[in-house]
Amino acid sequence: MTAPASLYAPRPCRLLTVSGLTPQEKLFRLQLVDGSSLGHQPGQFIQLSIPGLTEAPISVANSPTRGTVFELAVRRAGRLTGALHKLAPGALIGIRGPFGRPFQLDALRGKQLLLIAGGCGLAPLRSLIQYCQDRPEEFAAVHILYGARSPADLLFKDDLAAWQRSERLDCRYTVDRIPADSCYDGETGLLPRLLSQLELDPANCSAVLVGPPPMYRPVIAELRRLGLSGERRIMLSLERQMRCGVGKCGHCSIEHLTCCSDGPVFWLEEVEALRGAL
Amino acid sequence: MLKRLEEKDFLCLLERIAERWQLLVPQRMSDGSRLLLPWQGGLPVLAGPPLQRKPTEVFFPQLELLLELDDAGGVALPNPPEKPPALLGLDHLDLAGIAFLDRFFLSPPTDDAYLRRRRGALLVGVSGLAGAQGETLPPLEGECDLELILAPDGLLAHPHTARGTELLEGFAEAAPDKLAALDRNATELLPEILLKAARLLQEERVPEDFWEEIAARCIACGGCNFACPTCSCFGVQDRTFGKRTERSRLWDSCQLDAFMREASGHNPLGTETLRTRRRIYHKLVADPLRWGEPGCVACGRCDRACPTGIGMFALCEELVRTCDRHGS
Numbered sequence: 019m020t021a022p023a024s025l026y027a028p029r030p031c032r033l034l035t036v037s038g039l040t041p042q043e044k045l046f047r048l049q050l051v052d053g054s055s056l057g058h059q060p061g062q063f064i065q066l067s068i069p070g071l072t073e074a075p076i077s078v079a080n081s082p083t084r085g086t087v088f089e090l091a092v093r094r095a096g097r098l099t100g101a102l103h104k105l106a107p108g109a110l111i112g113i114r115g116p117f118g119r120p121f122q123l124d125a126l127r128g129k130q131l132l133l134i135a136g137g138c139g140l141a142p143l144r145s146l147i148q149y150c151q152d153r154p155e156e157f158a159a160v161h162i163l164y165g166a167r168s169p170a171d172l173l174f175k176d177d178l179a180a181w182q183r184s185e186r187l188d189c190r191y192t193v194d195r196i197p198a199d200s201c202y203d204g205e206t207g208l209l210p211r212l213l214s215q216l217e218l219d220p221a222n223c224s225a226v227l228v229g230p231p232p233m234y235r236p237v238i239a240e241l242r243r244l245g246l247s248g249e250r251r252i253m254l255s256l257e258r259q260m261r262c263g264v265g266k267c268g269h270c271s272i273e274h275l276t277c278c279s280d281g282p283v284f285w286l287e288e289v290e291a292l293r294g295a296l
Numbered sequence: 297m298l299k300r301l302e303e304k305d306f307l308c309l310l311e312r313i314a315e316r317w318q319l320l321v322p323q324r325m326s327d328g329s330r331l332l333l334p335w336q337g338g339l340p341v342l343a344g345p346p347l348q349r350k351p352t353e354v355f356f357p358q359l360e361l362l363l364e365l366d367d368a369g370g371v372a373l374p375n376p377p378e379k380p381p382a383l384l385g386l387d388h389l390d391l392a393g394i395a396f397l398d399r400f401f402l403s404p405p406t407d408d409a410y411l412r413r414r415r416g417a418l419l420v421g422v423s424g425l426a427g428a429q430g431e432t433l434p435p436l437e438g439e440c441d442l443e444l445i446l447a448p449d450g451l452l453a454h455p456h457t458a459r460g461t462e463l464l465e466g467f468a469e470a471a472p473d474k475l476a477a478l479d480r481n482a483t484e485l486l487p488e489i490l491l492k493a494a495r496l497l498q499e500e501r502v503p504e505d506f507w508e509e510i511a512a513r514c515i516a517c518g519g520c521n522f523a524c525p526t527c528s529c530f531g532v533q534d535r536t537f538g539k540r541t542e543r544s545r546l547w548d549s550c551q552l553d554a555f556m557r558e559a560s561g562h563n564p565l566g567t568e569t570l571r572t573r574r575r576i577y578h579k580l581v582a583d584p585l586r587w588g589e590p591g592c593v594a595c596g597r598c599d600r601a602c603p604t605g606i607g608m609f610a611l612c613e614e615l616v617r618t619c620d621r622h623g624s
C-alpha cells in the first residue's frame with residue numbers, strides 16, 4: 019500500500035537501536051522504511067504514532083548533517099512513551115513531520131552562541147550542537163550550558179564528556195542537588211550560576227534556550243543582566259500539548275500564535291508579552 | 297438573474313439538487329426548533345428560528361474517522377461521500393461560520409479530512425422574510441451558490457455561482473422590482489456590544505477580577521464550544537480492533553482542564569479564569585489578528601447552550617458594563 023496524501027498519515031519507520039540514557043529516558047535510533055532521510059532542521063519535531071495510543075510530539079535529537087538515521091530521546095511520561103520504551107529493535111512505528119519552525123540558523127551564524135538547556139531540553143539542543151560541531155566555520159564560539167535535577171538525570175553523559183573534551187566547544191553542566199550516595203563531583207546549583215562564569219562579548223552573542231517552563235524567566239533575567247538586550251538575541255523553544263502538529267487542533271495556541279507551526283522556536287520578543295507564554 | 301419560484305418550481309429545484317448532492321434541508325422538530333436533515337420530499341421550513349445545530353458540523357463532524365492503520369505500517373484513508381452534501385436554508389450567519397471554517401481548515405497546510413467533506417458541496421442560502429418572527433434577513437454575497445429570497449408575494453431565487461445559474465435554468469424570470477419591498481441593506485456582522493468588548497480586550501482594559509467572577513459560574517460543560525459554528529479544536533482518539541486501528545478526531549473544548557495540560561503536568565490554561573478569558577479573547581482578539589476577522593459570527597448559539605448564562609453576548613454585556621463602571 020502506498021502512503022496516501024494526508025496531513026494525518028504517519029510514515030512507517032524502523033526502530034534500529036534502543037539505548038538507555040537515564041532510568042526514565044532512552045535514545046531511539048530510527049530510519050524511514052523507504053530509506054529516505056527525514057529532512058529535518060535542528061529544533062524541529064515529529065509526531066510519533068503508535069496504533070492504539072495516538073501520537074506524541076518528540077524533538078529530533080540529532081543533526082541532519084549526520085545521515086539518514088534520526089534519533090529521539092524520549093522520557094517515559096505516560097501511555098505512548100511507556101509503550102515506546104518497551105519496543106525492541108526491528109519494531110515498526112509511525113512518524114509524521116518534521117514539523118515546526120527550526121532554530122533560526124541564519125541569525126546565529128558568525129555569533130558567539132550560548133546554548134542553554136534544562137532537563138529534556140537537551141534533546142532538541144543536541145541537534146543544534148551536532149550541527150555546530152559539523153559546521154565549525156559558521157559560528158564564532160559555542161558555549162553549552164546544561165542543568166539537570168540530579169546526576170542520575172543527566173542526559174547524554176557520553177556526549178557531555180566528549181563535548182567537554184572538544185576544543186571547539188565549551189560545555190558546562192550543573193545539577194540542582196546531589197543525593198547522599200552519589201559520587202558526582204561536578205557543579206551544583208541552578209543554571210543561571212553557570213552563566214555568570216562566562217566571559218561574553220554581549221554585542222556579538224546570541225542565546226538559545228530550551229527547558230522546562232520554570233527555567234525561562236530566571237535565565238532570561240540573567241542573560242539581560244549580562245547585556246543580551248535588543249531584538250533577535252534570545253531564541254527559545256516552547257512546549258505545549260500538541261495533537262496535530264500542523265496548526266489545526268488548537269491545543270497549542272498561545273494567544274494568536276500556534277506553537278506547533280509558528281514555533282516551537284520563537285524569538286523572545288515574539289512571545290514575551292503574550293499571556294501564559296512563559 | 298433573479299427568478300421566481302412557484303411551489304412546483306421549488307420542488308423541481310430540490311429534485312435537481314438531490315440528483316447530484318446529498319440534500320439537507322431545514323425541518324421543524326416537535327419543540328419548534330429547526331434542524332438540517334436529509335430531504336425526504338416536501339417543502340423545507342425556510343423561515344423560523346436559527347438552525348438549532350451548527351451547520352458547520354456537516355464538514356467538521358463531532359466524531360470523524362481520519363484514517364485506518366494496520367500492523368504493517370499501512371495507512372488507509374476513508375472514501376469521500378458518494379454524493380457531496382448540499383446545505384439548503386443557510387442564513388448570513390451560517391454562511392459566515394462556514395466561510396470562517398473554510399479559511400481555517402483549507403489554508404495551507406490543507407486539512408484533507410475537512411476537504412473530503414467540503415469538496416463539491418453546494419450551499420443554498422436564504423434571505424428576506426425568513427427570520428423567526430418574520431423579520432428580514434440581510435442579503436447574501438458570494439458565500440453561497442444560490443440565494444433563496446422570501447419576498448412578500450412569493451419565493452425568489454438569485455444565483456451567485458455558475459452552479460447556481462445552472463440549477464435555476466428554465467425557471468421564470470422575476471422583475472428586479474420584486475425586491476423593492478424588502479430591506480436589502482447588508483448588516484455589520486458583529487453587533488456593537490461585541491465590537492465594544494473586543495476593543496476593551498484589545499486595550500487590556502478588562503480587570504482581572506471580572507474573569508474570576510465569570511469563571512466562577514462556568515461548570516466546564518463545553519457546551520459553548522460544541523455549539524459554536526467557528527470552533528475548530530479537536531482531540532484525537534484511537535480504537536483498535538485486532539490488527540486494525542481507527543484513528544478519529546473529535547471536538548474538544550478549551551473550557552476543559554485537560555485541554556492544554558501537558559504530560560509533565562504543566563498547564564498554561566490551568567484555571568477556569570484563564571480558560572474563560574481565552575474563550576472570549578481568542579474569538580474577539582486573537583482571530584482578528586490571525587485571520588483578519590473575528591472568530592465569532594454572533595449567532596447566539598453559545599448563549600442558548602450555556603446553562604449558567606455566560607455565553608458570548610451575556611458575557612460581553614457584563615464586560616462592557618464592568619469596564620464602564622471602572623472607567624467612570
Ligand SMILES: Cc1cc2nc3c(=O)[nH]c(=O)nc-3n(C[C@H](O)[C@H](O)[C@H](O)COP(=O)(O)OP(=O)(O)OC[C@H]3O[C@@H](n4cnc5c(N)ncnc54)[C@H](O)[C@@H]3O)c2cc1C
Nearest residue numbers: 074075076077091092093095096097098099141258554559
Ligand atoms: C515540541 C515538543 C517536543 C517534545 N520533545 C520531546 C522529547 O524530545 N523527548 C521527550 O521525552 N518528550 C518530548 N516532548 C514531550 C512529549 O510530547 C510528552 O512527554 C508525551 O506527549 C507524553 O505522551 P504519553 O502519551 O506517553 O503521556 P500521557 O501522559 O499518557 O499523555 C500525554 C499526552 O496525552 C494527551 N493527554 C493527556 N491527558 C489528557 C487528557 N486528560 N485529555 C486529553 N488528552 C490528554 C496530551 O496530548 C498529552 O500531551 C515534547 C513535547 C513537545 C510539545
Ligand code: SF4
Nearest residue numbers: 524592593595596598
Ligand atoms: S455567538 Fe457564540 S456560538 Fe455563535 S459564533 Fe459567537 S462564540 Fe460562537
Ligand code: SF4
Nearest residue numbers: 514515517518520602
Ligand atoms: S457553556 Fe457555559 S458553563 Fe458550559 S463550559 Fe461554556 S461557559 Fe462554561
Ligand code: FES
Nearest residue numbers: 263266267268278
Ligand atoms: S498541535 Fe494542533 S494546532 Fe498545534
